[in-house]
Amino acid sequence: MPKKMHIELTVNGQSHEFLAEPRELLIHTLRERLNLTGPHIGCETSHCGACTVIVNGKSVKSCTMFVAQANGADLTTIEGLGTPDVPHVLQTAFREHHGLQCGFCTPGMITRASKLLEENPNPTEEEIRFGMAGNLCRCTGYQNIVKSILAAASELNAAKEAAE
Amino acid sequence: MIPAAFDYYRPKDMGDVVALLQEHGDDARVMAGGHSLIPMMKLRMAEIAHLIDLQDVAGLGGISVESGQITLGAMVTQHEIIDSDALRAAAPILHEAALQIADPQVRYMGTVGGNVANGDPGNDMPGLMQCLDATFTLVGPDGKREVAARGFYHAAYMTDRDDSEVLTSVSFAAPKGGYAYEKQKRKIGDYATAAAAVQIEKSGGVCASASIAMTNLSDTPIWSETAGAALVGTKVDDAAIAAAIAAMQADIEPVEDNRGPAAFKRHAAATVLTRAIRRAWDRA
Ligand SMILES: Cc1cc2nc3c(=O)[nH]c(=O)nc-3n(C[C@H](O)[C@H](O)[C@H](O)COP(=O)(O)OP(=O)(O)OC[C@H]3O[C@@H](n4cnc5c(N)ncnc54)[C@H](O)[C@@H]3O)c2cc1C
Ligand code: FES
Ligand code: FES
Numbered sequence: 108m109p110k111k112m113h114i115e116l117t118v119n120g121q122s123h124e125f126l127a128e129p130r131e132l133l134i135h136t137l138r139e140r141l142n143l144t145g146p147h148i149g150c151e152t153s154h155c156g157a158c159t160v161i162v163n164g165k166s167v168k169s170c171t172m173f174v175a176q177a178n179g180a181d182l183t184t185i186e187g188l189g190t191p192d193v194p195h196v197l198q199t200a201f202r203e204h205h206g207l208q209c210g211f212c213t214p215g216m217i218t219r220a221s222k223l224l225e226e227n228p229n230p231t232e233e234e235i236r237f238g239m240a241g242n243l244c245r246c247t248g249y250q251n252i253v254k255s256i257l258a259a260a261s262e263l264n265a266a267k268e269a270a271e
Numbered sequence: 272m273i274p275a276a277f278d279y280y281r282p283k284d285m286g287d288v289v290a291l292l293q294e295h296g297d298d299a300r301v302m303a304g305g306h307s308l309i310p311m312m313k314l315r316m317a318e319i320a321h322l323i324d325l326q327d328v329a330g331l332g333g334i335s336v337e338s339g340q341i342t343l344g345a346m347v348t349q350h351e352i353i354d355s356d357a358l359r360a361a362a363p364i365l366h367e368a369a370l371q372i373a374d375p376q377v378r379y380m381g382t383v384g385g386n387v388a389n390g391d392p393g394n395d396m397p398g399l400m401q402c403l404d405a406t407f408t409l410v411g412p413d414g415k416r417e418v419a420a421r422g423f424y425h426a427a428y429m430t431d432r433d434d435s436e437v438l439t440s441v442s443f444a445a446p447k448g449g450y451a452y453e454k455q456k457r458k459i460g461d462y463a464t465a466a467a468a469v470q471i472e473k474s475g476g477v478c479a480s481a482s483i484a485m486t487n488l489s490d491t492p493i494w495s496e497t498a499g500a501a502l503v504g505t506k507v508d509d510a511a512i513a514a515a516i517a518a519m520q521a522d523i524e525p526v527e528d529n530r531g532p533a534a535f536k537r538h539a540a541a542t543v544l545t546r547a548i549r550r551a552w553d554r555a
Contacts, residue, residue: 240375
């Protein structure tokens with residue numbers, strides 16, 4: 108029986124220490140151990156992106172990473188981006204522009220989009236479609252997701268300009 | 272989808288990696304980005320008792336472009352390849368190909384070393400590296416050795432790499448002339464139905480040299496020497512392209528699978544190669 112490992116993770120600014128089997132998948136750690144049920148399990152086969160979280164600054168499908176690989180890492184999930192009282196600009200934009208229907212893909216969409224806008228604050232529609240290609244949505248037809256991300260980008264840029 | 276249990280190692284030193292591979296033999300495997308290996312482990316198509324994570328091993332990262340020679344550390348990710356301006360200037364075909372691999376999340380994790388060492392005929396980098404005549408550096412119990420990409424692939428998942436060796440870098444001379452990576456896939460993020468990597472040099476209006484490699488059309492990547500030769504000395508007109516396509520068709524051996532029957536794959540192979548040759552020639 109393989110030994111359990113001592114794991115340390117920082118998730119949304121909070122540190123966690125626990126023992127886990129190395130084969131535990133990061134998505135299960137987040138959902139079942141840390142009760143962070145924002146990241147969803149859609150396909151379990153690395154295709155849909157519903158499980159997307161940010162690991163050391165990279166957008167990662169957490170169904171395709173062992174907790175052992177993430178040991179020592181700094182993570183952000185949808186729960187760390189905004190709260191119901193103080194939503195992230197992307198969360199507000201998705202609400203206002205009808206960027207979701209059933210909402211299943213939304214945490215992965217927004218977590219991925221936040222990284223996309225960090226790397227490319229002024230994306231074209233085409234760049235958004237390409238940068239979001241790892242996230243599937245079965246409801247919206249993507250049109251309003253793209254609109255929401257464009258709106259969030261201009262919102263963020265306007266706020267940046269106002270601050271300067 | 273829970274994989275079989277394993278012991279996990281995260282060594283910092285290549286010596287320790289090789290020692291672990293020697294100690295555990297067939298039961299041990301290295302892991303780079305894990306985006307080919309973990310899906311196989313989840314399906315229990317791979318059961319690995321000792322998993323050696325390469326993420327902290329010193330000396331496996333970095334892109335170097337120096338006096339016409341390019342070296343990629345095995346742990347360089349597809350995302351880093353796309354992101355490197357120096358690499359894009361020196362070998363734009365890598366940029367064009369990496370953008371057609373998988374999706375953004377996978378590209379943050381997937382490495383060039385994992386992609387070329389994996390041995391899956393669907394991977395895009397092996398054919399690309401054959402087109403570029405790249406050399407793979409391997410480190411094992413007996414030290415270091417170099418293998419040409421064109422001689423590395425024996426059959427699906429069977430490569431020249433011994434179980435106790437680690438691929439540490441990929442290097443090649445900066446390619447000259449025009450280039451194209453053309454891939455037919457069913458949807459974004461999919462492996463190729465057919466893909467072609469082409470580099471062409473033009474001199475005095477005729478083709479001076481051409482290198483052509485095809486992906487996912489046999490159980491290994493196919494560098495078609497005769498297809499390249501069919502273009503040399505021509506103006507790369509329709510007749511020359513037809514001769515190159517015919518030569519390529521003689522080298523590939525597609526089989527029917529969920530991407531279609533063999534005849535369809537031959538059709539797709541001809542289409543991607545025609546497009547790639549035309550684009551590379553325009554850019555030459
Ligand atoms: C949804 C999805 C879509 C994809 N689409 C594509 C695609 O279109 N084209 C494509 O080419 N790939 C595609 N991939 C595969 C992806 O690019 C992989 O990441 C890549 O093939 C392997 O790189 P890795 O670093 O993840 O390797 P790993 O999964 O860590 O390793 C793969 C294999 O190589 C071995 N290995 C890894 N590194 C070394 C090394 N340095 N020395 C010796 N052996 C080593 C491992 O032991 C293992 O057997 C896709 C993957 C997913 C999940
Ligand atoms: S659940 Fe991870 S990609 Fe679908
Ligand atoms: S809103 Fe239902 S899957 Fe995207």
